[in-house]
Amino acid sequence: MAKELTQKAAWDRVLAKLKKNSLWMLHYCTGCGAIELPPTMTARYDMERFGIMPMVTPRQADILLITGYLSVKTLKRVILVYEQMQAPKYVVGFGSCTINGGMYWDSYSTIKSLDQYLPVEMYLAGCMPRPEAIIKGFTWLIDRVGKGEANSWRDYYENYEFYRKNQEELFGGPVQSYQDIPSDAQKFGILEARQ
DSSP: OHHHHHHHHHHHHHHHHHHTTOEEEEEEEOSGGGGGHHHHHSTTTOGGGGTEEEOSOGGGOSEEEEESOOBHHHHHHHHHHHHHSOSSOEEEEESHHHHHOGGGTTOTTBOSOGGGTSOOSEEEOSSSOOHHHHHHHHHHHHHHHHHTOOOHHHHHHHTHHHHHHHHHHHHTSOOOOSSOHHHHHHHTTHHHHHO
16 A cells, blocks of 8 residues: 555656646636737747647636626626536636735625635735746645645645635626536545545
């Protein structure tokens, strides 16, 4: 049994190093944050040199980059997209709006803290973060993925009741999920670890 655990740990380290070199990003642009992405993706800053490339479907993405403010209605779509992504998956909150509502902090229709509804691996603060900050943040995330330390995605499975309760309070009722989160947690061995 100990030998199997050692082999699994070694295999997990190898997978983490491989994952860090090819992170595909799905950017969910809800506001002005999208304006900083083109310079970051194109020739001047070229984030592809770090292995981060844009992706068009949640099923193939590793990173969900949420730029700008999130209205309550939009958050429903973001949760749906997140739940469609294959684990491991990383949420990056981009700009002040995802942290504290930004300039919409007093609006009844925007959320104030993304991490109450989804597990956020990293926030990029600012209104708007410059391409240099984006690159620095992504290299930090790459380093964490390579070391096997980027595990906030597991929190969604381990504390699903917390996230679901916050979502339902915000939306005023049950939330329809197209994924079977508890069975996904069992697949990753997360529920067995809790019992």
